[in-house]
Amino acid sequence: MKLFAMVVVLAVLFTGATLVSCGGSTEFKLGGVGPVTGEAATFGVSTKQGIEMAVAEWNAKGGVLGKQIKLYFADDKGDPAEGATVYTKLIQQDKVSAIVGTVMSKVTLAGAPIAQSSKVPMISPTSTNEKVTQVGDFIYRACFIDPFQGTVGAMFAFNDLKAKKAACIFDVGNDYTKGLSEAFKAKWEALGGQLVGYEAHATGTTDFKAQLTKIIQQKPDVLYVSDYYNDVALIAKQARELGYKGPLVGGDGWDSPELVKIGGAAVENGFFTNHYSPADIRPIVQDFVKKFKDKYNAEPDALAALAYDATYIMLNAVKTAGKADGSAIRDALAKTDLGVVSGQVKFDANRNPIKSAVIIEIKGGKQVYKTTVNP
Numbered sequence: 323m324k325l326f327a328m329v330v331v332l333a334v335l336f337t338g339a340t341l342v343s344c345g346g347s348t349e350f351k352l353g354g355v356g357p358v359t360g361e362a363a364t365f366g367v368s369t370k371q372g373i374e375m376a377v378a379e380w381n382a383k384g385g386v387l388g389k390q391i392k393l394y395f396a397d398d399k400g401d402p403a404e405g406a407t408v409y410t411k412l413i414q415q416d417k418v419s420a421i422v423g424t425v426m427s428k429v430t431l432a433g434a435p436i437a438q439s440s441k442v443p444m445i446s447p448t449s450t451n452e453k454v455t456q457v458g459d460f461i462y463r464a465c466f467i468d469p470f471q472g473t474v475g476a477m478f479a480f481n482d483l484k485a486k487k488a489a490c491i492f493d494v495g496n497d498y499t500k501g502l503s504e505a506f507k508a509k510w511e512a513l514g515g516q517l518v519g520y521e522a523h524a525t526g527t528t529d530f531k532a533q534l535t536k537i538i539q540q541k542p543d544v545l546y547v548s549d550y551y552n553d554v555a556l557i558a559k560q561a562r563e564l565g566y567k568g569p570l571v572g573g574d575g576w577d578s579p580e581l582v583k584i585g586g587a588a589v590e591n592g593f594f595t596n597h598y599s600p601a602d603i604r605p606i607v608q609d610f611v612k613k614f615k616d617k618y619n620a621e622p623d624a625l626a627a628l629a630y631d632a633t634y635i636m637l638n639a640v641k642t643a644g645k646a647d648g649s650a651i652r653d654a655l656a657k658t659d660l661g662v663v664s665g666q667v668k669f670d671a672n673r674n675p676i677k678s679a680v681i682i683e684i685k686g687g688k689q690v691y692k693t694t695v696n697p
């Protein structure tokens with residue numbers, strides 16, 4: 323009887339001890355967000371792969387804060403309302419301590435205020451619209467911003483393509499494409515270029531002929547298309563059908579294997595600014611490309627690279643903070659000085675890293691690295 327009582331007491335004590343140790347959570351919860359479905363689904367697929375690969379590498383080395391990292395990944399469908407829903411779910415239900423996401427600026431702008439008011443630090447791998455990090459001090463990004471990207475595009479068109487007359491076409495319902503065209507226009511005019519067309523189209527449209535006809539009548543030397551790849555491919559096809567033979571220039575939103583699949587010959591003589599090139603010979607890049615190919619049997623695009631980088635930046639900050647506390651992680655993020663695939667990352671006062679851009683040419687159905695442009 324006595325022995326039985328002792329066993330019971332021990333069992334209670336043991337269970338209690340186990341419960342206490344579980345109370346502090348045995349894993350570090352990391353949120354991830356990307357558009358795995360919707361208008362730009364390859365963006366989300368690449369992003370998820372990049373985050374998962376980084377998390378697997380950290381876990382193989384013991385995780386962070388002495389715990390394994392558990393990833394809670396959510397699909398925002400490329401939709402701002404859905405983005406707000408999944409940010410709320412990750413924070414309130416899954417109780418993540420930090421978020422890597424999301425991709426499209428218009429969706430990040432819907433999620434960021436939720437992370438900010440909940441004091442959950444987040445880093446967008448790829449949202450380039452200037453307003454994103456202005457949401458608050460918990461909001462970081464791993465990429466350059468559109469004022470820089472538009473400037474690089476305008477200088478390339480003016481100096482390298484020797485264009486004198488440019489026209490822009492953009493999605494008026496998308497912060498990214500609208501902002502990027504504005505940045506291109508500002509630099510283009512500052513350089514003394516002539517702007518012969520500036521045409522908006524609605525989100526979800528597939529017929530761009532009215533805008534393109536108007537633009538092409540003005541005989542531009544270059545067409546700046548700041549859309550995402552699906553729209554770019556259709557715009558290129560329709561512009562070619564209408565007789566436009568000149569170069570097309572655009573931004574990182576072109577980066578998808580789908581661009582040449584849909585656009586075919588129409589996207590040849592196309593150039594876009596991007597964050598990284600898998601052809602970069604730096605060892606950190608080649609090592610990443612090899613590991614990614616081994617794991618996913620595909621070449622990593624910029625979205626995969628930046629998602630991988632953003633995850634490293636965030637986990638490095640968690641490690642530096644020494645605890646899963648939002649404000650401590652935020653403060654550690656501010657002090658980041660880390661070499662990642664897309665470059666050396668240090669944040670300015672607006673939580674934006676200063677990074678170089680690459681220019682990619684579409685040639686023979688492939689993305690060919692042309693040059694690197696420093697800020």
Ligand code: PHE
Nearest residue numbers: 426427448449450498574575
């Ligand atoms: N920069 C885009 C945005 O802000 C997203 C993007 C980044 C798309 C990189 C493709 C490649 O909306």
